[in-house]
Amino acid sequence: MKRILTATALVGMLVPVAAQAEYTFALVPKAMNNPFFDLARDGCYKAQEELADVTCEYIGPGEHTELEQIQIVQDLITKGVDGIAVAPSNAPAMAKVLKAAADAGIPVMTWDSDLLEEDKALRTTYVGTFNYDIGRHLAELVQGRHPDGGTICLQTGGAAAANHNERLLGAREQLAGEKLGDPPGTPLTGQGGWTEISGCPLITNDDGNVAVQGMTDILAANPDLTAFLSTGAFTQWFDNAYRQAAEPYKEKMANGEMTIVVADTLPMQLQQTKDGLGNGLVGQRPFEMGYKAMFILKDIAEGKAVEDPIYTGLDVCSNENIDSCVQ
Template sequence: MKLKLMAMTALSAVVLAAGPVAAQEKKTLAIVVKGLDNPFFEQINLGCKKWMSENADSEYECLYTGPASSADEAGEVQIVDDLLTRGVAAIAISPSNAPAMANRIRAIAPSVPVMTVDADFLEQDRDLRKTYLGTDNYLMGVKMAEQAAALKPEGGTVCLQLGNVAADNINARAQGFRDTASGEKGIDRLTGQGGWTEVEGCPVFTNDQADLANQQMSDVFTANPDLDAFILIGGWAQFAPQAYAQVTDQVMDKLKSKELIIIAGDTLPPQTQAFRDGRSHAQVGQRPFEMGYRAPDVMIQLINGESVEDPLFTGLDVCNQEDPGFCANN
């Protein structure tokens, strides 16, 4: 009897020890974003967490990470390097500096599946990843231009606010806007085509920083009192609602009369509130939660050698004053 109890005790100890080990041995599906300081990416994190809550018994876990600052392009590359060196089952990357990230992936030549999410590699580097999951960014720019044209049919002076210089997704939106506004393909800068002219000093680049974005808006408004349109290709300035309110207070009369229009990307809660407060005329929103929620399943498909479409678009939500839609209650 004593021996039997000892054996049972030993078995229990093994079982108890096996629990944590098994948890530690879960295979990692990593999502690496441009920066943890951007509330847009927190929505991707929430999607990742939702997937985890629904797949607690899975052999895989969803890991969300990135550099502390969206301006730390080198930090993002290092995180990806570290993850691949440590060993992950698959990785989904939103590259801040697309060429730099592609160069590192090419050098590492990982054996695990690599995909992009939210932002893609440049076209010449897309052989490095299996698929892209996220927004049709060119179409997003098209939608922004359509909203601007509806409000300013004759065109006018415009300033585009972009993010990081080498961010493929942001540059694709800018191209979609310029092509649609001009009625021509491959326009590098609007100089009167379709009635639109980009003012001197624009585009401006925020490096994904909300404080810089708001300062740039204020400076552009001061330097261009007759500006017709300001286009936030991404929602950076609106991510700091207090600062954004102060900046738009400077031009509130013009916004109300539509002498000056503001079109912005994304539809996070502070942004839809700004829209309802009359601090923008249209919002073209992505679906970051869906990106974070779907990415683990796509990575598992890739691990299993299944055929996956490329690209995988997650759709857009358009709000304007005639049809608030998504922005009415969110």
């Protein structure tokens, strides 16, 4: 008598190897509606393809919500995943949650955004950008176009996001030519020839609509502004909205009267800069962050030593090298 396989049995035979993995590692972004984090997700899934015993669980808030991210990490700890890689939106608040992960013996690492210095013992390592250098390189692009200084507006993500505060400090210290304390540093009041205008820095909470509206309003209210510097790509995520906001200032950007520089090098940002709607980008490597996180968590879970921190590098782009700057 022939054996007849049911549909259920056939499905069971066809389950991909990754679904039978020994390890389930969570990659937690700040928000899942963010094209930057989409690239990290893709890197995570690429690692899953290469590691037969690892499943990448990519999960985070639908939108940038600090409380929701904290709840997701709490749920992952309760669930008992084998490791967590998190990009903290609120570093101090996330540290409180990660104490439970330590108690449960769950390996933890950070990526993109780190914990505060006093809480770093709660994670094994950080993989991502040396965030201070994003701000420093953005400021260098501004200084190259305005060596005598001027007025500037800084735009940032969450007020409690350690990575954005480090970028603000890097930008401010580069422009000032002096140390300005702990992140995010103190607003510029003439140091190095630069003064931050009233109403800045603009806080966006990684919301693209808030970011582009903030830039629109500040440029309209300050027609003689020398530079606008954003520590995140949120300003340029929504291509049509950004183009409409920047188009009135295209001539001023072309002749050197005004400068707009933004962090990251997502495809729409590169094209905007090529079209003269921006003057510089400093790009991170999010795909590499998500990819490496899975390998790092596996090493930690298996008791292997890992470096701390692990930096993924930057690409510095200007109008002059925009066609070749991304490595």
